[in-house]
Amino acid sequence: xxxxxxxxxxxxxxxxxxxxxxxxxxxxxxxxxxxxxxxxxxxxxxxxxxxxxxxxxxxxxxxxxxxxxxxxxxxxxxxxxxxxxxxxxxxxxxxxxxxxxxxxxxxxxxxxxxxxxxxxxxxxxxxxxxxxxxxxxxxxxxxxxxxxxxxxxxxxxxxxxxxxxxxxxxxxxxxxxxxxxxxxxxxxxxxxxxxxxxxxxxxxxxxxxxxxxxxxxxxxxxxxxxxxxxxxxxxxxxxxxxxxxxxxx
Amino acid sequence: xxxxxxxxxxxxxxxxxxxxxxxxxxxxxxxxxxxxxxxxxxxxxxxxxxxxxxxxxxxxxxxxxxxxxxxxxxxxxxxxxxxxxxxxxxxxxxxxxxxxxxxxxxxxxxxxxxxxxxxxxxxxxxxxxxxxxxxxxxxxxxxxxxxxxxxxxxxxxxxxxxxxxxxxxxxxxxxxxxxxxxxxxxxxxxxxxxxxxxxxxxxxxxxxxxxxxxxxxxxxxxxxxxxxxxxxxxxxxxxxxxxxxxxxxxxxxxxxxxxxxxxxxxxxxxxxxxxxxxxxxxxxxxxxxxxxxxxxxxxxxxxxxxxxxxxxxxxxxxxxxxxxxxxxxxxxxxxxxxxxxxxxxxxxxxxxxxxxxxxxxxxxxxxxxxxxxxxxxxxxxxxxxxxxxxxxxxxxxxxxxxxxxxxxxxxxxxxxxxxxxxxxxxxxxxx
Numbered sequence: 001x002x003x004x005x006x007x008x009x010x011x012x013x014x015x016x017x018x019x020x021x022x023x024x025x026x027x028x029x030x031x032x033x034x035x036x037x038x039x040x041x042x043x044x045x046x047x048x049x050x051x052x053x054x055x056x057x058x059x060x061x062x063x064x065x066x067x068x069x070x071x072x073x074x075x076x077x078x079x080x081x082x083x084x085x086x087x088x089x090x091x092x093x094x095x096x097x098x099x100x101x102x103x104x105x106x107x108x109x110x111x112x113x114x115x116x117x118x119x120x121x122x123x124x125x126x127x128x129x130x131x132x133x134x135x136x137x138x139x140x141x142x143x144x145x146x147x148x149x150x151x152x153x154x155x156x157x158x159x160x161x162x163x164x165x166x167x168x169x170x171x172x173x174x175x176x177x178x179x180x181x182x183x184x185x186x187x188x189x190x191x192x193x194x195x196x197x198x199x200x201x202x203x204x205x206x207x208x209x210x211x212x213x214x215x216x217x218x219x220x221x222x223x224x225x226x227x228x229x230x231x232x233x234x235x236x237x238x239x240x241x242x243x244x245x246x247x248x249x
Numbered sequence: 250x251x252x253x254x255x256x257x258x259x260x261x262x263x264x265x266x267x268x269x270x271x272x273x274x275x276x277x278x279x280x281x282x283x284x285x286x287x288x289x290x291x292x293x294x295x296x297x298x299x300x301x302x303x304x305x306x307x308x309x310x311x312x313x314x315x316x317x318x319x320x321x322x323x324x325x326x327x328x329x330x331x332x333x334x335x336x337x338x339x340x341x342x343x344x345x346x347x348x349x350x351x352x353x354x355x356x357x358x359x360x361x362x363x364x365x366x367x368x369x370x371x372x373x374x375x376x377x378x379x380x381x382x383x384x385x386x387x388x389x390x391x392x393x394x395x396x397x398x399x400x401x402x403x404x405x406x407x408x409x410x411x412x413x414x415x416x417x418x419x420x421x422x423x424x425x426x427x428x429x430x431x432x433x434x435x436x437x438x439x440x441x442x443x444x445x446x447x448x449x450x451x452x453x454x455x456x457x458x459x460x461x462x463x464x465x466x467x468x469x470x471x472x473x474x475x476x477x478x479x480x481x482x483x484x485x486x487x488x489x490x491x492x493x494x495x496x497x498x499x500x501x502x503x504x505x506x507x508x509x510x511x512x513x514x515x516x517x518x519x520x521x522x523x524x525x526x527x528x529x530x531x532x533x534x535x536x537x538x539x540x541x542x543x544x545x546x547x548x549x550x551x552x553x554x555x556x557x558x559x560x561x562x563x564x565x566x567x568x569x570x571x572x573x574x575x576x577x578x579x580x581x582x583x584x585x586x587x588x589x590x591x592x593x594x595x596x597x598x599x600x601x602x603x604x605x606x607x608x609x610x611x612x613x614x615x616x617x618x619x620x621x622x623x624x625x626x627x628x629x630x631x632x633x634x635x636x637x638x639x640x641x642x643x644x645x646x647x648x649x650x651x652x653x654x655x656x657x658x659x660x661x662x663x664x665x666x667x668x669x670x671x672x673x674x675x676x677x678x679x680x
Contacts, residue, residue, distance in 0.1 A: 009266075009267075010289060011288075011289035011290075011291050012314075013311050013312060013313050013314040013317070014265055014266065014314045014315070015311070015313070015314020015315070015317065015407045015408065016314070017314070018314045018315060018407060019406070019407065021358065021362065021392075022392075022396055022406055022407070024389050024392065024393045024396075025386075025389055025393075028378055031375060036375070039373075040260060040262045040263075041262075041263070041264075041265060042263060042362060042363070042373055042374065043262060043263065043372055043373030043374075043375065044262040044263060044366070044372035044373060045372045045373065046262070057289075060289040060290070060291075061289055064289055089311070090296060090308050090311045091291055091296070093296035093297075093300075093308070094291075094292045094295050094296050096299075097295055097298070101295070102292050102295040103292075105292070105294055105295045105298075106290070106292050106294050106295060107500055107507075108500075110499075110500035111502075112500065112502075115502055117287050117290075117503075117504075117505045118290065118505060120289070120290065120292075139311065139408060140314065140407045140408055197404065197405055197410060198404070198410050200404070200419075201404030201405070201410040201411040201418055201419045202411065202418035202419045203404070203410050203411065203413075203418050206307065233301070236299075236300070236301075240304065240307075240308065
């Protein structure tokens with residue numbers, strides 16, 4: 001029996017779901033091993049009977065929390081899909097400001113009090129609300145990795161998710177280290193799996209897949225400061241995609 | 250159909266983001282028809298405060314997964330205008346090519362994956378894999394071409410890496426560009442075949458019309474996509490600096506996305522608006538496609554936005570080939586990018602696939618953003634979607650409930666809305 005898969009999106013750009021479409025011809029192979037029963041961005045049909053729930057986006061409001069809990073109660077396996085779901089993503093940048101200030105900056109003096117659509121709390125990742133079984137990381141996710149995880153689950157296997165730094169993948173590609181060009185990179189402490197896509201384009205890693213399980217952040221901070229960043233700037237480098245975790249000052 | 254009807258189309262499918270239509274009819278008359286946007290708001294204008302100028306394109310790119318290249322380019326333009334940074338001719342051409350890559354990807358995604366199922370009477374593209382395999386394979390190949398061009402020019406399909414303030418951190422090789430050119434040339438035939446399939450089924454697009462104002466960039470130089478001044482079919486040309494008095498954003502209680510209006514209750518942006526403003530500047534192949542569908546400016550049928558996207562698809566294929574020829578004639582060179590931080594305010598504008606997009610930043614002497622404003626194409630279309638629903642719904646009441654739902658959903662889809670963007674921040678509700 002093919003496992004039934006459903007996609008759900010919360011606060012996000014939906015760019016991770018787009019990566020599924022971007023598998024191009026391989027999508028046709030994937031739908032040979034799983035049944036997609038809900039994928040609002042691409043199909044009209046919807047069913048509440050599913051085995052695997054794939055959650056994109058971060059959680060912003062009580063109404064979204066309730067929806068997520070209902071999805072969890074129906075799913076055997078729940079996957080956090082992309083940086084917003086896994087670690088808060090860029091959405092969490094607003095957590096550094098008080099909610100009222102954030103609302104005022106965007107909606108001005110409009111009357112949005114007592115309106116549930118606008119009833120936001122500080123951004124949460126999916127695992128701050130419900131239990132997450134697997135994480136597919138990145139902003140956006142790597143579509144090859146997505147296909148691998150889904151294939152493993154369809155075969156009843158446990159998918160392997162990397163827990164080594166970007167530097168490992170970057171070295172394999174024989175890239176010149178971007179530090180040598182005077183740029184800044186989180187490669188030494190950031191989780192791999194993307195194939196070091198940013199350093200390969202001569203940009204420093206911004207850590208969209210989050211930190212390693214046991215990162216040496218103190219030494220990374222030292223390296224960043226050695227390359228001319230102030231402590232404030234170095235810390236801000238760490239929080240583009242996971243503000244809630246922050247880094248100890 | 251009975252005289253009383255309640256429709257609640259919650260979370261319209263095959264659009265980007267969450268939108269709903271709620272319709273209430275009594276005694277054969279529409280009592281209320283409302284377009285709602287319940288998407289969780291994301292507050293990008295607050296998120297970028299305090300961030301460095303070179304991070305702004307990377308953060309605001311995340312407003313949208315489908316048009317992340319347009320957001321990146323608009324953000325770069327705004328930063329460069331604020332700090333007085335010039336770019337080279339080569340950078341300009343490479344950026345235009347990246348922008349075209351996105352238009353190819355986005356337009357074929359919309360017409361091929363999201364609209365085609367309505368023309369064939371199915372719920373998604375998946376059943377078409379079995380019934381119309383040949384057409385689906387062509388659509389997938391064209392989509393892949395747009396994405397692989399984006400990969401090559403931006404370092405990644407979605408959320409560009411290599412486009413930076415002042416230039417590129419990495420550029421493609423001449424060999425890679427030559428290969429892309431050959432693929433673009435090879436894409437003209439399958440594109441025409443896909444266009445032919447849509448043409449054969451274009452009778453399914455409703456003949457509804459409602460006169461409105463169309464706004465987009467316009468230029469004497471070319472069919473305005475990357476650059477231009479603001480054009481309106483009602484009021485003529487306006488300076489970019491005046492964008493706030495064109496868009497006039499406002500908040501409605503049933504939508505976390507802001508709405509806009511200008512000369513009338515609402516206006517439309519996107520491919521049809523661009524066509525209505527700038528069709529004279531199109532290339533021969535694109536004009537030929539418009540002719541096949543009988544598309545003539547001004548066209549007041551929002552469903553023809555899908556057709557205008559196909560016309561533009563043909564245009565960007567042709568123009569991309571021309572841009573690559575120019576780049577290869579001049580020869581590609583590695584350029585050193587040096588940027589001097591300067592305080593100032595800058596506005597950037599571009600034609601994203603779904604319409605005109607504005608970013609406006611104020612940057613301090615340390616290169617940090619102190620204020621930001623982003624006005625998104627879909628925000629500018631919400632008011633027009635509402636007005637179209639109000640005009641279309643009463644004409645549908647003699648149809649079955651499912652036909653009414655389908656027509657309303659198709660109307661919303663025709664706009665190719667990007668709700669995540671507009672709530673930077675779809676679904677029909679019959680209540």
